[in-house]
């Protein structure tokens with residue numbers, strides 16, 4: 376019966392009880408499984424000291440770490456006196472433990488806007504435990520909607536705007552995994568300053584990572600020519616030039632995708648509140664083209680490639696040149712050849 380053994384192993388694995396905690400952790404829990412255990416900190420805040428052992432067992436660390444892997448200084452009971460005046464001071468001290476094992480993630484956070492805020496004394500900026508938790512850490516970013524809930528804790532306004540956008544609605548109401556969450560655009564650990572010129576000018580690539588994906592966009596019937604047409608347009612051309620020459624004055628911004636479509640409030644292009652809907656378009660252009668009148672956008676191709684249906688004049692001129700130029704070149708070559716022939720024959 377060669378197949379019985381593997382089967383038995385499989386059953387044993389499925390039925391296995393959650394891993395037992397090591398002895399030292401059991402000791403800690405003798406006191407810390409008590410729901411009433413709490414201390415009052417010097418500033419008057421009450422710190423509860425109860426640890427939910429079931430949540431800890433189910434966490435990503437449950438079967439790997441004991442309590443003292445993170446609380447390295449708590450092995451003695453009663454514990455040595457601690458200098459924390461507030462809960463926040465306590466959190467900021469203990470989060471440091473994460474970096475011992477997740478150094479790569481820690482290094483990334485050092486380059487983020489959040490770390491910069493922390494460094495200038497803004498203690499409300501998030502550290503590992505604000506986004507991941509401490510004893511109940513689960514696999515991050517799953518489901519994807521959990522990401523925007525994490526950021527929403529502190530970025531209420533942006534998050535509720537996002538929830539109503541074409542992207543946010545698809546995610547939060549339809550559970551659609553194809554649309555971007557906060558971290559697809561901002562990343563999670565090394566979040567850059569969103570107003571820095573270099574970041575701003577690189578956003579068209581960010582949108583294009585999805586909007587030029589033919590298989591993805593075919594599902595929604597959305598054109599994938601949006602990047603190409605943008606780059607061929609003066610706006611895209613100017614933005615690329617400015618990016619290659621970082622010294623350009625910040626006043627001379629060309630339009631990037633988000634200047635016309637919005638950022639956290641992107642809508643379907645035919646939605647009544649769309650910034651790029653016919654009726655609203657002039658206002659969008661006027662952000663930069665202050666003198667623009669009602670028919671200003673009409674002189675512009677939008678994302679369309681010229682064709683007989685759209686912009687027949689531009690298309691016609693393009694077509695005319697594409698025939699005329701080779702024709703002229705051929706004529707020129709022929710003329711030279713005839714000259715040469717004459718020279719040879721006349722000798």
Ligand code: HEC
Pocket residue numbers: 399400402403404405406407413414422424442443446449450451452453454455457459465
């Ligand atoms: C005999 C009961 C008891 C045991 C066993 C015990 N603790 Fe505590 N723990 C306390 C009490 C009481 C406090 C609050 C007063 C203090 O900080 O000493 C506390 C506080 C803490 C704090 C918060 C520290 C702070 O500054 O507020 C942590 C973290 C902690 N314990 C972890 C542990 C770990 C890890 C273990 C196992 C190695 C453990 N404890 C074992 C009773 C206990």
Ligand code: HEC
Pocket residue numbers: 400403404407422423424425426431436440441442443444445446462465466469470472504509510
């Ligand atoms: C992965 C690291 C890690 C492990 C493992 C861990 N802790 Fe903690 N613990 C933390 C961090 C970080 C904080 C601070 C969390 C905060 O302030 O939000 C904390 C806070 C505490 C506190 C203060 C109360 C609270 O929840 O803020 C106690 C008590 C505590 N831990 C006990 C334990 C015990 C007992 C175990 C083992 C069953 C354990 N910890 C395992 C990282 C850990």
Ligand code: HEC
Pocket residue numbers: 435436439440444445470472473474475476477503504507508509512513514515
């Ligand atoms: C003593 C080492 C150690 C410490 C300290 C530690 N971790 Fe971990 N952590 C691990 C190990 C081991 C894993 C499992 C790695 C794996 O599954 O690839 C893990 C997994 C994780 C994961 C899931 C990774 C994934 O890809 O699913 C997250 C998130 C995480 N830890 C966050 C934290 C945070 C936040 C802290 C601080 C409160 C912390 N860790 C402290 C060792 C540690």
Ligand code: HEC
Pocket residue numbers: 473474477480481482484489501502503504506507515516522525558562563564
């Ligand atoms: C602003 C919120 C935030 C902060 C702060 C944060 N993380 Fe994360 N982390 C996330 C999100 C969201 C993910 C899910 C992956 C993604 O979307 O990029 C993640 C993924 C992870 C992972 C698994 C994937 C990977 O990149 O290895 C680990 C491990 C991790 N974080 C550890 C940490 C540690 C350690 C810290 C502190 C030094 C930290 N995180 C700080 C939000 C955060």
Ligand code: HEC
Pocket residue numbers: 488489492497499500501502505506522525526527528529530557558561562563566567568569570
């Ligand atoms: C615990 C609170 C907290 C959480 C959670 C949090 N942030 Fe922040 N965030 C802040 C603070 C505080 C600042 C600094 C604000 C400032 O500089 O004025 C900030 C700044 C930012 C900025 C720069 C804003 C600017 O105007 O320059 C971005 C972008 C950002 N966060 C994105 C995120 C994303 C994405 C997430 C989720 C993965 C997230 N944040 C989670 C508190 C938080």
Ligand code: HEC
Pocket residue numbers: 523526527530533534537542555556557558559560561569570575578633638639
């Ligand atoms: C499709 C890409 C995209 C997504 C998704 C996205 N952002 Fe942004 N975000 C941007 C861009 C681009 C900017 C810069 C806007 C500008 O030019 O001022 C920005 C700016 C910000 C800012 C600073 C300026 C402000 O408006 O306050 C914060 C904070 C922020 N985002 C947080 C978030 C959070 C939280 C989420 C998720 C709920 C999120 N973002 C989702 C692209 C995105």
Ligand code: HEC
Pocket residue numbers: 579582583586596597598601602605610630631632633635636644651652656677678
């Ligand atoms: C100068 C303003 C402007 C800029 C810059 C711009 N767009 Fe557009 N976009 C529009 C207008 C106007 C429409 C609506 C065209 C129509 O009426 O069908 C549109 C339509 C779209 C559509 C819908 C296409 C469809 O098939 O329904 C997408 C997606 C899109 N743009 C993405 C982008 C991306 C990505 C970028 C940057 C690479 C970008 N746009 C840059 C003005 C702009």
Ligand code: HEC
Pocket residue numbers: 541542545553554555556559578581582583584585586595597632633636638641642643644645
């Ligand atoms: C992670 C992939 C992804 C990223 C990144 C992304 N989008 Fe989208 N976008 C989508 C998907 C998928 C849809 C279709 C959602 C639906 O119809 O439910 C969509 C829809 C849209 C629409 C509505 C088109 C219409 O009229 O139906 C516009 C406009 C748009 N995105 C612009 C942008 C801009 C501008 C950016 C960059 C700031 C961007 N997107 C970044 C995936 C993405």
Ligand code: HEC
Pocket residue numbers: 609610613627628629630631634635656659660661662663664671672673674675
């Ligand atoms: C964020 C600012 C911004 C927005 C919004 C914007 N533009 Fe522009 N546009 C520029 C800049 C800067 C130039 C100059 C580029 C150059 O000199 O190469 C330009 C150039 C142009 C030109 C070339 C002729 C000229 O006047 O220089 C046209 C046509 C144009 N834009 C149309 C539009 C239309 C139509 C809209 C609205 C749908 C729009 N723009 C929205 C910044 C913007």
